[in-house]
Amino acid sequence: MKYPTRINRTDKNISYSNRGMTLENELNETNSFYLINNIAVIHKKPTPITITKVDYPSRIEAVIKEGYFKTPSTTDYNGIYKGKYIDFEAKETKSNIFPLSNIHSHQIEHLKKIIEHGGISFLIVRFTSKNKTFLLETKNFIKFLNEEKRKSIPYDFFLENAYQIKDKYNPRIDYLEIIDNLYFKKSKGE
Amino acid sequence: MKYPTRINRTDKNISYSNRGMTLENELNETNSFYLINNIAVIHKKPTPITITKVDYPSRIEAVIKEGYFKTPSTTDYNGIYKGKYIDFEAKETKSNIFPLSNIHSHQIEHLKKIIEHGGISFLIVRFTSKNKTFLLETKNFIKFLNEEKRKSIPYDFFLENAYQIKDKYNPRIDYLEIIDNLYFKKSKGE
Numbered sequence: 001m002k003y004p005t006r007i008n009r010t011d012k013n014i015s016y017s018n019r020g021m022t023l024e025n026e027l028n029e030t031n032s033f034y035l036i037n038n039i040a041v042i043h044k045k046p047t048p049i050t051i052t053k054v055d056y057p058s059r060i061e062a063v064i065k066e067g068y069f070k071t072p073s074t075t076d077y078n079g080i081y082k083g084k085y086i087d088f089e090a091k092e093t094k095s096n097i098f099p100l101s102n103i104h105s106h107q108i109e110h111l112k113k114i115i116e117h118g119g120i121s122f123l124i125v126r127f128t129s130k131n132k133t134f135l136l137e138t139k140n141f142i143k144f145l146n147e148e149k150r151k152s153i154p155y156d157f158f159l160e161n162a163y164q165i166k167d168k169y170n171p172r173i174d175y176l177e178i179i180d181n182l183y184f185k186k187s188k189g190e
Numbered sequence: 191m192k193y194p195t196r197i198n199r200t201d202k203n204i205s206y207s208n209r210g211m212t213l214e215n216e217l218n219e220t221n222s223f224y225l226i227n228n229i230a231v232i233h234k235k236p237t238p239i240t241i242t243k244v245d246y247p248s249r250i251e252a253v254i255k256e257g258y259f260k261t262p263s264t265t266d267y268n269g270i271y272k273g274k275y276i277d278f279e280a281k282e283t284k285s286n287i288f289p290l291s292n293i294h295s296h297q298i299e300h301l302k303k304i305i306e307h308g309g310i311s312f313l314i315v316r317f318t319s320k321n322k323t324f325l326l327e328t329k330n331f332i333k334f335l336n337e338e339k340r341k342s343i344p345y346d347f348f349l350e351n352a353y354q355i356k357d358k359y360n361p362r363i364d365y366l367e368i369i370d371n372l373y374f375k376k377s378k379g380e
Contacts, residue, residue, distance in 0.1 A: 041303045043264050046238040049200035049254065064239065074233050080275040081307025087270075113231050118273025118347060 018162045023092040023133065026172040027077065033171040034081075040176060042079030042086055048072050073106045075121070082175055082184060085119035087111065088175075092126035097152040100145075107147070111138040120183060124165070124175060125153060134162035135178050213282040213316045213323065216362040217267065223361040224271075230366060232269030232276055238262050263296045265311070271366055272374060275309035278365075282316035287342040290335075298335070301328040310373060314355070314365060317345060324352035325368050359370065 021029075027044065034040040053066035075089040089111070091102045103123070114121035115138055123141055126133040140161040144153055163178045211219075217234065224230040243256035265279040279301070281292045293313070304311035305328055313331055316323040330351040334343055353368045 028284045029329075035303075038303075038306070041300070041307055041309075046236040047241075048236040048255040049239055049241075051237075051257075061258055064254060064259075067239075067254035067257060069252055069254070070236075080277075080304060080307045083275070083311075085270040085273070091310075110231070112226075113228075113357075114270060116228070117231055117270045119270045119275075163287075 021172070023053050023090055023173075025122070027090055027124070030171040030173045031077075031079075034176065038081060040081035040086070042077060042081065044077050045072075045074070071104055071106070074110045075107055081120075081179065084183065085114065085117075086179070087114045087119055087121040088124055090124040090126075092128050095152075096127065096129060097151045097154050098125055098127075098158070101151070108141075112142065115139070120179060122179075124173070125158065125162070127158075130155070132158075133159070133165045133167075133173060134158045135165055135175050136162040137182070211362075213280055213314070213363075217280055217314070220363045220365070221267075221269075222359040224366065229271060230271035230276070232267060232271065235262075235264070235268050258329060261294055261296070264300045265297055271310075271369065274373065275307075276306065276369070277304045277309055277311040278314055280314040280316075281319045281320050284318050285342075286317065286346050288315055288317075288348070289342045291341070298331075302332065305329065310369060312369075314363070315348065315352070317348075320345070322348075323355045323357075323363060325355055325365050326352040327372070 024044070031040075031044070034042060048070040049067045050070055051064055053064070055063045057063055067180050075087055077090060078085070078087040080086065087110070088105060089107055091098070092104065093099065111121040111123075121138045122139070123136045124133065125136060127134045134187045136158065143161070144157060163182075165173050165175050165178065168174050214234070221230075221232045221234070224232060238260040239257045240260055241254050241257045243254070245253045247253055247254050265277055267280060268275070268277040270276060275316065277300070279293060279297055281288070283292065300311075301311040311328045313326040313328070314323060315326060326348060333351070334347060353372075355363050355368065356362050356366050
């Protein structure tokens with residue numbers, strides 16, 4: 001389970017220099033925009049790591065000399081928007097389908113629990129080949145998992161069951177605009 | 191700023207073997223109890239680390255060979271309870287006062303922002319010498335910071351302005367019992 005996690009992060013770092021900003025970097029910029037403008041407080045969680053060796057070369061510094069990536073038990077992003085708890089996982093794929101191996105079973109359970117407890121949870125998925133980014137609500141993600149036995153979600157499922165996040169200059173990935181329409185507009189509000 | 195962070199964690203590990211469970215371990219057990227019993231979904235965030243060197247001894251494993259602790263920009267714990275966003279920082283001190291150096295300015299700003307956005311934020315502070323653990327609401331913590339110029343919070347301030355969390359067998363530190371009384375009981379609810 002550690003392998004995909006590590007690989008994803010490596011890909012992101014490589015692609016950052018190769019072809020503009022990664023989804024992670026754009027989301028960090030977007031969340032900074034939300035924070036600075038007092039719109040929402042949403043942060044990316046640190047990468048979960050097991051530290052097995054630490055050196056202290058000086059009194060004011062600790063250096064991790066050995067550690068391992070852990071499989072995340074929750075999602076990467078959470079926070080608060082308009083009093084509501086927000087929780088999501090973000091992934092990008094170079095493929096024309098979204099491999100479910102990108103999302104760990106712990107994370108699926110977590111996304112479900114957030115809904116059960118009255119929060120808002122979803123996936124943000126970018127298809128780099130198509131340069132399109134989608135917000136997929138957990139309920140529609142679960143619908144696919146329950147109805148389909150496939151190991152990946154086809155692109156068309158996103159076109160039909162997710163919301164495309166339009167690219168903007170600032171904020172770059174304004175996913176809260178979609179959350180607004182889904183949960184806070186009187187006409188569509190839950 | 192990295193030094194206190196690292197030291198705290200080291201202290202905790204040492205004290206864990208010396209004198210029973212640390213506050214961190216008891217909170218993890220408590221949050222597991224809340225999760226398993228479907229009471230709340232509250233997790234500790236991973237320790238923020240900057241990874242500067244990773245080796246790949248085998249195709250299925252990545253080993254971090256160099257990394258550094260970062261000063262946290264948010265708190266250690268957050269999640270959802272009864273539809274409300276919950277956010278807190280937990281610290282234990284061996285002293286009879288609570289040194290404010292335990293809480294970074296970023297974290298104070300974060301706790302304030304959570305309130306502004308309609309969430310519930312607080313500190314959990316344990317005085318190991320007195321074997322007492324308190325829940326201090328952000329509003330009372332801010333009150334102290336605004337009114338006092340001291341570099342530490344005296345124990346008496348907690349007696350007068352915080353809520354003692356009684357030790358239980360399971361959950362060990364039932365801080366949500368206090369949150370219930372403060373926010374969800376009709377008589378006292380906001």
